[in-house]
Amino acid sequence: MHIMNTSNTISPLAYKLKDAATLLGISVITLRRAITRGLIKPSRAFRHVMISADELKRFLNATTADTEKGARGITTL
Incomplete structure (x- = not known):
């Protein structure tokens, strides 16, 4: 299933492991x-292990916050 974003392109709601x-x-x-x-919490509802776009965003936000706290003056991307 896909969802429309603001630029009128279709974004997937979940990704296979390789794509994630x-x-x-x-x-x-x-x-x-x-x-x-x-x-990271995957979904195993279907034949393939999938990771939701929301879970990827959550993981990135959590790890970015941890990196910024421990960086000690090092600029992160």
């Missing part, structure tokens, strides 16, 4: 490790 890993800039193996550690 690409969006995060990490390997599928690293993404699987994050799932195993409980850092």
Whole structure:
């Protein structure tokens, strides 16, 4: 299922592991490790393991906040 965003393009509501890993800039193996550690919560409602767009945003917001707190003067992206 897709949803329209403000620029009239269609954005997916969930991503397969390979696509989610690409969006995060990490390997599928690293993404699987994050799932195993409980850092990212996947959906197993369908045949493929999927990660919702909201879950990816939550993970990025949580890890960005942690990085900024511990950076000690180092600028993050």
